[in-house]
Structures are given as structure tokens and as C-alpha cells.
Amino acid sequence: MVLRSVNLPGVGTKYEFETDKGDIVAIFFTKTGTIQMYTLQQGCNTPSAAEMSPMEARRLGNILTGAIIEAEAESVEIAFSALADLRITIHTYLIPKEITGKTIEDLQIRSKTGVTVIAVSRKDKNIINPPPSFVFETNDAVVVIGETDQLKRFEREVMVD
Amino acid sequence: MEGIVLALFLCLILALVTKYLSIPPIPFYIIGGVLLGKSGFALVTSDEISRFFAQMGLIFLLFFMGLGLKLERIAANRSAVLTSGIIDLNINMLIGFVAAYMFGFSIIESLVIASAFYISSTAMTITSLVENRKLMMREAETVIWLMVFEDLVLILFLAIISAGDQNPLLFLLKIAGVLAILYAVAHYGKEFLINLLDRSDELPILFTFGAVLTTASFSMYLGVPETMMVIALGAALATTDPDAFEQHARPFKDVFLVVFFVFFGITINLASGVNMVMILFISLLAVVSKFISGILTGIFIHESALAGIEIWGNTIGRGEFSIAIAALYGSPLVATTIAGMVIVTSIIGAFTAKYCTGMRKWMAAPWRRKSSYHSHSR
Structure with missing residues (x-):
């Protein structure tokens, strides 16, 4: 897995990495404060995107780092x-x-x-x-x-x- | 004063509606201004106060642009910036200049129109890339660096056209002097500035406003272009804490810039023999010309003409910088022409930005079928 980060003038910071299986995940921290996450499956041309508020992004981060989040209580x-x-x-x-x-x-x-x-x-x-x-x-x-x-x-x- | 209140109130409504429909607000501020001004219902005229506000808007727009210019980062991306930038500059400047000259504008006027014709709206482009979720596309990066290159050309243009008939050597010396002061302040005062910006009281915002205003008036006093110097101030301060400066300058920019756009519309005089056919022709040519430069950039950078459609779709809208050029150097007729071009291209651009990915696929479909006979290697 290679992680690369780029600073795009006027847009914000981009983090992109390719998984061992060839899928690509890109995260953009935009200047407006929202976070966009793109995933591109190997062999596919169009990425799918999700836009998150900082709060939502943190919750996603919690899930990904292995913390359990339950429905009504966390x-x-x-x-x-x-x-x-x-x-x-x-x-x-x-x-x-x-x-x-x-x-x-x-x-x-x-x-x-x-x-x-x-x-x-x-x-x-x-x-x-x-x-x-x-x-x-x-x-x-x-x-x-x-x-x-x-x-x-x-x-x-x-x-x- | 009532005029500004009425104009701002109209802009507030326009901002609400355009944000709701997710279309660029700039053309509607100008149209709103035209309706309020002497070409419309003659409700508002510009006065001393509105002129000051509008000038602040322009200055803060340019200061903001300067904050985004990080020279070492541009240098690191030289090749990406240069190829696409030079294609974009040559094609659009040339087509814009020839078209304006053929319609009977003088050489200087044609140059002003060509610059406004060339420079895409950074605000609209970035917003549309984010809102249409295109940031991951390879073309998006090309487009973003294209905007940076256009900013650099604008600085050069401001320097050349405002040098006028001054002694060029003295002029250059003055500019170098102010630049040296700005960079020295940013370099030696870095610790002080960063501490100052960290404070939670009124000091950071007061300093930001004061620094921009002082630089502008000091440059006017010296006879160097204040527009160029506030960009330089932004670029110099970007070496300290650009995010903090952006945060403190944003409220000023947001409010004053809206005043700038609406009063630009208010001062437009449609009665002065404006040729609507000519404006429409130049506007549509502005769309076509970006198509040519887009396709060429696609071929040179991404080895695909279809990639050019994506670049084209996102760079059609001319906006804040074109209006800035018109307000600074345009005669009434030139200003009206540029205003028309901004309105037409930004509205077309809003649609192409949304639908060009679909257009590209639609065009790719028959092309793939045909080309698959020739090569199976892809």
C-alpha cells in the first residue's frame, strides 16, 4: 500500500492510496470543511463518492480503526x-x-x-x-x-x- | 447608503436562490446590478461609499488569490503547470484578441478583452469540482494547476498594463522595493505574526484588514499597481500562516466582493451603443476556444482527447478575474462586453461542469467500438 498526499491549491489536501488488490481510495479535506471520500474499484472508470461533515468523518474513522459503534449508544x-x-x-x-x-x-x-x-x-x-x-x-x-x-x-x- | 442596503438585500436573496439551485452566483449578482442600475429601474447609483466598498472587494479578492500562491509548490509542479498553462494561454489569448480586434476594438482594448476572455473563474471551477464530486479524476488536478497558472499570468498582465508610460526602470525598482519590504516583514516577523494570529481577540482580524489596506494605499502613493502589490502581500504572508489569514480575510472578501459585482452591474450602461450580437458571438467563441485548448491539453497531458472534454467542461465559466480586469481597465463598452461574456459563459459552464462527464461517455461509446477494430491492446 502506497499512501500519497498532495496539497491542491484552492481545494485542500488529498490523500490517496492503492490497496494491494488494486482498488484506490482517495480522501479530500476541502477548504470548506467537508471531507470527500472516493473509492475506485480496480478495472472501473468512474469512482463513487461520499461527502461527509467532519463529525461524520470522525465516526467513519472510529469504525475503520476497529472501535465498535452501536446503534443507539457508542x-x-x-x-x-x-x-x-x-x-x-x-x-x-x-x-x-x-x-x-x-x-x-x-x-x-x-x-x-x-x-x-x-x-x-x-x-x-x-x-x-x-x-x-x-x-x-x-x-x-x-x-x-x-x-x-x-x-x-x-x-x-x-x-x- | 440606502442604495448599498437595497443592493445587498437583493444579493442576499440571489445568494440564497443560487446556493439552493447550486449554480454560480456571480452572473446573477451582475444581472441584479444591471436591473437596479441605470440600464434597469435606476433605483441605485454608485457613490463614494459604494465605490470604496467595491474597491475593497477587488483588493481582498486579489489578496486572497495571493494567499493561495505558494511559489515553492508551483516550482515543484513546474511541468504539470507549464504545458497545460501555455496551451491555455496561447489559444485563448489569441482567439480572444483576434475576435475583439475584428470587431473594431483598439489594440489595448482588445488586449483587455483577450485577458478577460482567457482567464477562467477559479471560484466557479473549484466549487464545481467539489460539488460535482470530480476531485478524484486525473483531469481535476490538471484543471486546478491550470487555475494557478492563470493567476500567475494575471499578475504579469497587471504589471504590464499598469506600467503604462512610466519610466520602466524606475517602475521596476519601485515594485522590487515594495516586494522586498513585504517579504522582509513576512520573513523577519514570522514568529510575531504567527503569535498574533493565534490570539482570540480582535487583533488578528484588525491586523489582516490593516495590512491589506496599508499595502494598497502605500502602493498608490508610490505609483505602483496596488492590485499587484496586494497579491504580493498575500503571497508573502502565505509563508507564515496562510490558513489563519484566509480565515480572517474571508468575511471581508465575501461581503465586499458581492458589493463589487453588484455595483459593476449597476454602472453598466446598455444605452451606449452596445452590440448584443457581438457580445453573444464573443461569448460563444469563449466557449469554443476553451474547447480547443481543453482538447489539446487532454491530448498533451492525458493522451486522450476525451479527457479534454472534462477539462473544457470545468473551465468554461469566466468570472471574478474577468470582471476585475473589466473594472480596472475596461472602457464602458469593453466592460459591458466582458460582463456579457461572464454571464453567458458562467451559466453555460455551470451546465457543462455538471454534464460533461456524461457527454464524454456518450462520445466515448461509438469511438471505442470503432477503435476496437484497430487495436485490442487496450
């Missing part, structure tokens, strides 16, 4: 290959009606499931490292960190309490 897995292949997953959830009004302490999240709530996003405000006395409200988006198994337990035991 999760990112980080692997530290230097640390005995340590894998940590960060997952977001929306707080359902059932646990509205309860605190992190009430739910015994850490001792029951092993995961830690590292942030809560409520409307336009973010609370980083919420204290155990933090009270959940409906539609809070919580960011939870843990191992995959711990997160499964969290989904089973806390989210459907």
Missing part, C-alpha cells in the same frame, strides 16, 4: 499493546426512567458491576468524575469505563433495574 475500545494488551472500553448510555432519582451510591454501580461512571452529560453541561452522591435524571448520557464483561454486567444489572 463505545470505543482502547488497547494498550505495550501494557500486556490491556483493553479498556468506554461506553455511553442513556439513563432510563427506572433509575431516575437514584444516586451512584444507591445503585452500588462499582461494587456490583466493576465499572466506573467517569462523566455525565446533562443537556448542554458535562460533569466529569461525578461524586457518589450524584443523582441521575432521565436522559442523562453517562460515560462508563470498564472491561467488556463488566459493561455487560452493568447493562444487565443497573440499566434495567
Whole structure:
């Protein structure tokens, strides 16, 4: 695979590479801020194109780098290959009606499931490292960190309490 | 003042409609101006303020162009820039000049028309390449470098035509002096400029506006073309942080340039014996002439005449630079001719940019069938 990048005056930056099988992928970061991705199958003359906002491009990037993105909630897995292949997953959830009004302490999240709530996003405000006395409200988006198994337990035991 | 407000309001509506239909707005700003001006309903006349705004528009357009000129990058792509650029320059300048001269324009007027006839609209070309998703095509790169070459020719043209009857040696010395100052400031003040541009208060935008205005008025004071000097300012500042300068200059360019286009339309006088047939003829010739240069470029660069159709389709529209030339050096009749050419070519160009890939395929189909008898190697 050969990656080549060119700066096109007035347009932006182009990244192009050819896969081992001969397909070509080209990405353009245009000056207007949108990102265009072209793919050209080997032996084909006309490329197909998709135009993305920076946000959409980042999500595509997440998928391509191997992070799992689920339908309603997102999760990112980080692997530290230097640390005995340590894998940590960060997952977001929306707080359902059932646990509205309860605190992190009430739910015994850490001792029951092993995961830690590292942030809560409520409307336009973010609370980083919420204290155990933090009270959940409906539609809070919580960011939870843990191992995959711990997160499964969290989904089973806390989210459907 | 009410005139500018009315003109800007019309442009706002035109911008909304053209963006919605994804067609180039420039011809419609000019048509809007013609309708508002003395050839239309005579609602708006140009005054001191509008002239200042329009001049700012022109100056910021050229400053912006300068920011995009990265000389070392052009030097690195010399061969790609030169071949296509020289074909494009010779064919279109020549056809434009001969046509204008045959219609009875003087040599200088014909030269002005030929330059406007030659130079495609960079804004329209780039927008259409992005919007029609053609960036990946090999021809797109050729077209983009063609625009850079045309910018370089424009600078040369501005220098030659504004030298006029000045002492050429003194003129060159003055230009070299201003250039040296600009590059020295950009070189020795690089750290300072980058720190300044990083600030989040009003300083970066104030500096950008001030630098452009100062350069323009200082050049006028010295008697060197301010148009050329603001391009040079852009090119010099591009060695520091061009993206930041673009970001700070864009609001000025966007607003003032619209005023420039609409007031260019307002000052057009259709009553002064304008020959519509001649304008239409020159406009259609401008389409044909880019076809010839496009096909030749296709043959020389991509070894395919069909590739030339793609190049042609995306470079037909004449726009901002043609109008700039008309506003700077055109007599009323020349300006009207160029305005007509911009309107016709940019509207035709918007369609060809969209459909030339299809046209190319349609033309390739019978050609392939025929040629397959002769060679099976492809």
C-alpha cells in the first residue's frame, strides 16, 4: 500500500492510496470543511463518492480503526499493546426512567458491576468524575469505563433495574 | 447608503436562490446590478461609499488569490503547470484578441478583452469540482494547476498594463522595493505574526484588514499597481500562516466582493451603443476556444482527447478575474462586453461542469467500438 498526499491549491489536501488488490481510495479535506471520500474499484472508470461533515468523518474513522459503534449508544475500545494488551472500553448510555432519582451510591454501580461512571452529560453541561452522591435524571448520557464483561454486567444489572 | 442596503438585500436573496439551485452566483449578482442600475429601474447609483466598498472587494479578492500562491509548490509542479498553462494561454489569448480586434476594438482594448476572455473563474471551477464530486479524476488536478497558472499570468498582465508610460526602470525598482519590504516583514516577523494570529481577540482580524489596506494605499502613493502589490502581500504572508489569514480575510472578501459585482452591474450602461450580437458571438467563441485548448491539453497531458472534454467542461465559466480586469481597465463598452461574456459563459459552464462527464461517455461509446477494430491492446 502506497499512501500519497498532495496539497491542491484552492481545494485542500488529498490523500490517496492503492490497496494491494488494486482498488484506490482517495480522501479530500476541502477548504470548506467537508471531507470527500472516493473509492475506485480496480478495472472501473468512474469512482463513487461520499461527502461527509467532519463529525461524520470522525465516526467513519472510529469504525475503520476497529472501535465498535452501536446503534443507539457508542463505545470505543482502547488497547494498550505495550501494557500486556490491556483493553479498556468506554461506553455511553442513556439513563432510563427506572433509575431516575437514584444516586451512584444507591445503585452500588462499582461494587456490583466493576465499572466506573467517569462523566455525565446533562443537556448542554458535562460533569466529569461525578461524586457518589450524584443523582441521575432521565436522559442523562453517562460515560462508563470498564472491561467488556463488566459493561455487560452493568447493562444487565443497573440499566434495567 | 440606502442604495448599498437595497443592493445587498437583493444579493442576499440571489445568494440564497443560487446556493439552493447550486449554480454560480456571480452572473446573477451582475444581472441584479444591471436591473437596479441605470440600464434597469435606476433605483441605485454608485457613490463614494459604494465605490470604496467595491474597491475593497477587488483588493481582498486579489489578496486572497495571493494567499493561495505558494511559489515553492508551483516550482515543484513546474511541468504539470507549464504545458497545460501555455496551451491555455496561447489559444485563448489569441482567439480572444483576434475576435475583439475584428470587431473594431483598439489594440489595448482588445488586449483587455483577450485577458478577460482567457482567464477562467477559479471560484466557479473549484466549487464545481467539489460539488460535482470530480476531485478524484486525473483531469481535476490538471484543471486546478491550470487555475494557478492563470493567476500567475494575471499578475504579469497587471504589471504590464499598469506600467503604462512610466519610466520602466524606475517602475521596476519601485515594485522590487515594495516586494522586498513585504517579504522582509513576512520573513523577519514570522514568529510575531504567527503569535498574533493565534490570539482570540480582535487583533488578528484588525491586523489582516490593516495590512491589506496599508499595502494598497502605500502602493498608490508610490505609483505602483496596488492590485499587484496586494497579491504580493498575500503571497508573502502565505509563508507564515496562510490558513489563519484566509480565515480572517474571508468575511471581508465575501461581503465586499458581492458589493463589487453588484455595483459593476449597476454602472453598466446598455444605452451606449452596445452590440448584443457581438457580445453573444464573443461569448460563444469563449466557449469554443476553451474547447480547443481543453482538447489539446487532454491530448498533451492525458493522451486522450476525451479527457479534454472534462477539462473544457470545468473551465468554461469566466468570472471574478474577468470582471476585475473589466473594472480596472475596461472602457464602458469593453466592460459591458466582458460582463456579457461572464454571464453567458458562467451559466453555460455551470451546465457543462455538471454534464460533461456524461457527454464524454456518450462520445466515448461509438469511438471505442470503432477503435476496437484497430487495436485490442487496450
